Amino acid sequence: MSKTDETLKKLMDSNLYSRYSGLLSLSNISLQMVDTRGNILLEFNPSPDFCKFICQEDEMRICSDYISRLEPGKSDRFICQHGLENILLPVNINNQTIGYLVGAQVYSADSEYQKYLIDIMAMAKEKKIEPAAIAKSIAAIKTIEENKIEIHEQICNHISQNIGQDFSQSIINTADKAVVRLSIEKEMLEKKIIDLEAKNMSLVINPHFLFNTLNSIARIAYFEKSHTTEELIYCLSDLLRYNLKQDDELHTIGAEMDNIEKYLYIQKVRYKNRLEYDIDIADQIKAYRIPNMIIQPIVENALIHGITPKRDGGKIKIYAEKYQDNINISVMDNGNGFPKEVLEGLQQSENKLGIGFRSTDKRLKRYFGEQYGLKITKSDYSGSTVTISIPSKPNARR
Template sequence: MNKSDKLLKDLIDANLYSRYSGLLSLSNISLQLVDTCGRILLEFNPSPDFCKRICQDDETKVCADCFSRFKNGRAERFTCRYGLVNIILPLEINQQTVGFVIGAQVYLPDSEYQKYLIDITSLAKEKNLKPEYIAKSIAAVKTVEPNKVEIHEQLCNHIAKNIAYEFSHSLNNTEKAIARLSIEKEMLERKIIDLEAKNMSLVINPHFLFNTLNTIARIAYFEKSHTTEELIYCLSDLLRYNLKQDDELHTIGNEVDNIEKYLYIQKVRFKNRLEYEIDMPDHIKPYRIPNMTIQPIVENALIHGISPKRDGGIIKIYAEKYKDDINIYVMDNGNGFPKEVLDNLHQTESKLGIGLRSTDKRLKQYFGEQYGLKIVKSDYSGSTVTISIPTKPNVRR
């Protein structure tokens, strides 16, 4: 290992990811640090499964399309053979390229059609993979607006410059300590703080918001804009329900009413790309469940399952009582959850926030380890997630 390679490794060992976590929160598009041989040293944001497991011959190295551009040693944006936009930014030290920051790996709206031209059958034979897996991986590749790609490219550029600065500082000093921050990075972090402050200033009194929404709804009523009126009332009810911060158990009936309003709004948005069915027996509605338990699962089904499908799909919610337990099912016929979502569900530390893992933890805290959330099925034909609770809970809060 030469001195340059060792210093790049030292940078990563020195918690490189944590030092840029503030900047990385601005984008969830792929961003990686690689050496001049194409080896992936660090994934700031992971690349799509399609790139990682199908395009790349080795998951630890970039694909041939990307590596062929390394020879130029210059920054560029290029479109790969499958139509994905890629960004390459060299790490330059003393006019020598010591590595690259690469990112994007997304479709633009104008080029999204190219994903439907990929020969899935040939790829399946070539890679010895199931066609369903390849189709699911293609469908999961993000489509991003050009302005967001521009912002992501700026982010990549800032990170590349700062890594080059730290690398240069280490290369020119015999001490092993690596510079923590460059002046430019400090300026960027101050910008993030400024943005957060601006967001804080946008907080609106909830009562003012609800009153305003209701006023707009009444205007829509008098103007005979009944769909608009219904949407506003649904949104107002959703916001009011979601703002409840108490730790009390709510009835399943109340939860389902909230979900119906959420899906109604999404139905207006997605039109014929979204259908939904809710079958909640009356004898189950009085049982109690933690607030906002079902919605994260429905939201995940919509985002990860239905939304990526060109023709959309259907979400079904139903429940049944079995002995002393109640099982609530959320089903969809979408693309299934991405691999990282399934992996994160079983990790001690998860990035899913208010998503699947936190919902599972809340249920277990209330009712015990034998209850909670379970992904019964998640594949190309869709997903099924269950929530299990006792009919006679011995609440553990």
């Protein structure tokens, strides 16, 4: 047995998985430990079935894209031939590379389209696998936001560095110190991920809405080639651009309302006379600032649970009022109220709010304090009203 293999055996015998599994619970993206020849020694988080059973020649050996990049001391991040994001990090002990951490194996938003370019039939013939099995494995590959991939890379880099440090210092003698250090660093990473999730709350928009909108545009373009098509495309473009803005965490209520109006205009084209809407916000209130995309999910909820189920549709009204030291912005619909099971779900969830509303409530509290947030102020047969409150004091208008 070579010196490197002997070191690896000791490393594998050191409860490596249990020591880092807590940290890896922060991410469910794949991560494996491999030796310098590419043999998989330990799976912290399993790789996708597509990679394991189709791309790899052996279930216990990484794919050729990885193996071609194994160089002592060299880290890498690359996109494989099928468009998946991958990371490669050396594990060094006493200035010698004894193995690598490899993983990610996900699509980013920019590379996801490449899954549709995979020639499934040719691959099925080459691998002697049923096309349906390959298609299913491709569909199961995750698509992850770029910043979450970067967080995963940071976690993995932390692990690769600490494996070497901890092993060099003798695991037995430094166990307590290692636990304390990992606990502190895990807490720091948890806070970073919480901040990341808070930012990503503003990126959420129902994909069904996007697909339906694009279908509406395509149909109108085919039959009419009219001004309506141009207006829809511009509205959708502005809506997505606003949705992705991260330059300023707080946007004016006026900017948020402009965005909501574009969203409702698109939905109006889709639902025609089954949807009416009215936005009544005084100019002096429009100057106050709120988190990006804080109202759109509430409006979408009103449309889905209030207007859509009604045969004749209905109306959504958005209005605001200043009361004492608060500004209250309400989204009201004249639907049938939240369905019983939805309302019960909201009431049974933490803080008596469902996950979407809870995210909105948490974002508002994070910016303005615990006394502010979101409330379902009404929900019965005549409709629903959801209200958010923010401070009206000058120091809140930042």
